Amino acid sequence: MRLKKFINKPEDFVDEMIEGILMAYPNFYKKAKDSLREIVRSNSPEQTKVAIATGGGSGHLPVFLGYVGEGLCDGVAVGDVFASPSAREMYNVTKAIDGGKGVLYLYGNYGGDVMNFDMAAEMAETDNIEVETVLVRDDVASSKNIEKRRGVAGLFYAYKIAGAAANNGKDLQEVKSFTEEALDNTRSMGVALSPCTIPEAGEPTFKIADDEMEIGMGIHGEPGIERTTLKQADKVSNIVIEKILADGPYEKGDEVSILVNSLGATPLEELYIIYNKVKDILKGKEIEVYNNYIGNYATSLEMSGMSISLMKLNPQLKTLLDAPAHSPFFNQQDLRDN
Amino acid sequence: MRLKKFINKPEDFVDEMIEGILMAYPNFYKKAKDSLREIVRSNSPEQTKVAIATGGGSGHLPVFLGYVGEGLCDGVAVGDVFASPSAREMYNVTKAIDGGKGVLYLYGNYGGDVMNFDMAAEMAETDNIEVETVLVRDDVASSKNIEKRRGVAGLFYAYKIAGAAANNGKDLQEVKSFTEEALDNTRSMGVALSPCTIPEAGEPTFKIADDEMEIGMGIHGEPGIERTTLKQADKVSNIVIEKILADGPYEKGDEVSILVNSLGATPLEELYIIYNKVKDILKGKEIEVYNNYIGNYATSLEMSGMSISLMKLNPQLKTLLDAPAHSPFFNQQDLRDN
Numbered sequence: 001m002r003l004k005k006f007i008n009k010p011e012d013f014v015d016e017m018i019e020g021i022l023m024a025y026p027n028f029y030k031k032a033k034d035s036l037r038e039i040v041r042s043n044s045p046e047q048t049k050v051a052i053a054t055g056g057g058s059g060h061l062p063v064f065l066g067y068v069g070e071g072l073c074d075g076v077a078v079g080d081v082f083a084s085p086s087a088r089e090m091y092n093v094t095k096a097i098d099g100g101k102g103v104l105y106l107y108g109n110y111g112g113d114v115m116n117f118d119m120a121a122e123m124a125e126t127d128n129i130e131v132e133t134v135l136v137r138d139d140v141a142s143s144k145n146i147e148k149r150r151g152v153a154g155l156f157y158a159y160k161i162a163g164a165a166a167n168n169g170k171d172l173q174e175v176k177s178f179t180e181e182a183l184d185n186t187r188s189m190g191v192a193l194s195p196c197t198i199p200e201a202g203e204p205t206f207k208i209a210d211d212e213m214e215i216g217m218g219i220h221g222e223p224g225i226e227r228t229t230l231k232q233a234d235k236v237s238n239i240v241i242e243k244i245l246a247d248g249p250y251e252k253g254d255e256v257s258i259l260v261n262s263l264g265a266t267p268l269e270e271l272y273i274i275y276n277k278v279k280d281i282l283k284g285k286e287i288e289v290y291n292n293y294i295g296n297y298a299t300s301l302e303m304s305g306m307s308i309s310l311m312k313l314n315p316q317l318k319t320l321l322d323a324p325a326h327s328p329f330f331n332q333q334d335l336r337d338n
Numbered sequence: 339m340r341l342k343k344f345i346n347k348p349e350d351f352v353d354e355m356i357e358g359i360l361m362a363y364p365n366f367y368k369k370a371k372d373s374l375r376e377i378v379r380s381n382s383p384e385q386t387k388v389a390i391a392t393g394g395g396s397g398h399l400p401v402f403l404g405y406v407g408e409g410l411c412d413g414v415a416v417g418d419v420f421a422s423p424s425a426r427e428m429y430n431v432t433k434a435i436d437g438g439k440g441v442l443y444l445y446g447n448y449g450g451d452v453m454n455f456d457m458a459a460e461m462a463e464t465d466n467i468e469v470e471t472v473l474v475r476d477d478v479a480s481s482k483n484i485e486k487r488r489g490v491a492g493l494f495y496a497y498k499i500a501g502a503a504a505n506n507g508k509d510l511q512e513v514k515s516f517t518e519e520a521l522d523n524t525r526s527m528g529v530a531l532s533p534c535t536i537p538e539a540g541e542p543t544f545k546i547a548d549d550e551m552e553i554g555m556g557i558h559g560e561p562g563i564e565r566t567t568l569k570q571a572d573k574v575s576n577i578v579i580e581k582i583l584a585d586g587p588y589e590k591g592d593e594v595s596i597l598v599n600s601l602g603a604t605p606l607e608e609l610y611i612i613y614n615k616v617k618d619i620l621k622g623k624e625i626e627v628y629n630n631y632i633g634n635y636a637t638s639l640e641m642s643g644m645s646i647s648l649m650k651l652n653p654q655l656k657t658l659l660d661a662p663a664h665s666p667f668f669n670q671q672d673l674r675d676n
Contacts, residue, residue: 004531004642006571006608013607020610023617024630061606193342233344265603265640268399269351270344272358279361292362302603304342304640331669
């Protein structure tokens with residue numbers, strides 16, 4: 001089977017994609033130095049705020065590069081599809097964004113990324129750049145042990161809260177602390193219907209029958225909780241939200257933000273059918289929905305599937321969530337009811 | 339084969355989707371009367387401006403409902419998937435949005451929609467509501483005869499220009515005239531890689547081999563210009579842009595806006611690879627790119643494919659294109675380089 005994709009040479013996929021992004025938004029993004037894999041905001045470094053670095057494998061737009069923006073992250077190290085960038089790339093990004101107030105590393109809990117970001121932090125230390133790390137581990141399906149969980153669409157909430165805290169002039173420890181609080185309050189779970197294909201691999205990331213779905217599958221095709229026959233949207237929504245509520249700190253009377261995310265090929269229409277049900281379930285439990293984000297926030301190329309994330313709010317987190325944010329891929333205003 | 343979709347009963351697909359949208363943005367949208375198929379802005383009718391109505395089959399989000407917003411359209415009649423809404427629905431929307439300055443009907447050139455909007459215009463006439471119509475016919479692949487062409491992603495430019503002209507206080511004839519000018523300057527063409535499945539039909543809209551693509555295919559699977567083996571992205575971009583340039587009013591020294599649109603499942607990554615090449619081709623022809631829109635602007639459920647649209651600009655069209663616009667699905671700011 002040929003790749004049903006608009007690509008040239010598979011090995012050029014990531015570089016050409018980044019060239020396209022730099023071409024599309026020349027005043028917004030720049031290279032940290034010479035490499036296409038080290039991208040920072042064009043106004044970097046900013047002396048007035050803590051900087052936020054992220055990074056990880058490609059294939060998840062708007063994660064990661066799309067969350068480099070005003071009120072979000074300051075720089076990103078870009079790996080090959082589903083593969084970690086190098087420690088050197090992370091370090092170069094760190095150097096390019098540090099304005100003297102330190103750098104928060106904020107990324108998903110995947111082995112290669114953790115190893116490389118830790119090495120980059122050591123390299124930065126020799127330059128006297130203060131670095132702190134917050135790992136995103138929101139995927140309840142990935143492990144019973146929170147420390148071992150993977151980061152999925154909850155990355156969005158982490159970026160939004162951290163970016164707002166940094167913009168508000170909080171210091172590195174405070175930015176870290178708000179971000180950890182946000183993540184303590186955030187849980188996600190996904191359901192996959194069909195795989196994607198990594199251009200260089202040329203094969204689907206997993207096999208799944210025409211009448212099957214996988215509950216809890218990870219964004220790279222990591223095994224989930226249960227492979228089952230296709231169920232109706234209401235039933236699926238119910239399974240996912242019950243799992244999230246059972247795991248997280250959500251109680252009657254709480255206010256939450258909801259993120260209903262497409263993993264790629266699942267159309268917006270279906271996300272609204274899911275949202276319709278999720279909101280209804282939460283209403284039945286007297287959990288109030290403060291706001292919602294519905295769309296493609298963390299994808300896996302053309303994977304068909306969706307994830308639901310909940311973040312429990314308090315007055316401080318609300319203020320940070322509501323703060324303006326802007327990148328070519330995300331605008332706070334277009335997602336809020338107004 | 340079961341439907342790999344997050345749906346409940348296929349016949350409830352559209353209504354549940356609209357319920358989800360109304361639930362998500364309760365202060366932004368409302369029903370014109372009682373029906374879920376007649377949606378208008380919550381501040382309708384506005385006495386101060388010409389109103390713009392659109393409509394058509396479901397399955398194309400953000401087309402059509404997503405372009406009801408500030409600086410865009412005022413109301414929409416929503417049909418079943420890929421099917422025209424009724425004349426009665428269009429008429430009810432018309433009544434709900436008319437603030438006394440008349441209503442522009444702005445939609446894609448499809449038989450059922452044309453018949454029903456024309457009937458709705460006659461019904462509105464008996465209420466002394468002035469109605470004008472502009473048909474969107476941007477798809478160069480659909481016919482050599484411009485009058486017979488279908489409307490595809492160029493709808494976006496039509497909404498943007500018409501909405502800005504109406505917001506600027508132009509009268510109905512002027513809004514119509516600016517919109518026609520924009521469309522005279524706009525051409526689009528798409529390429530499909532794989533079909534989508536209408537929930538109620540349960541079958542893919544067309545068949546295509548694993549090693550094939552169809553150049554010029556319509557957004558409902560209408561036949562294109564050529565079915566061919568898969569080609570590299572640069573080659574495809576070249577074919578599409580050459581066809582557009584040969585057909586439209588584009589000349590050396592012109593400034594254009596580019597829209598690179600995913601038909602659904604094609605990921606953002608691939609759109610940037612296409613944009614990279616398109617911008618390069620235009621540079622070679624000394625056509626300057628004023629701005630760009632890259633993403634899911636007019637889709638066909640989970641169809642895999644993309645389209646490219648070009649609008650040639652002049653000072654007035656630039657001003658209208660740059661005017662603020664906002665809906666839960668589109669925000670002018672997040673798409674502009676800044």
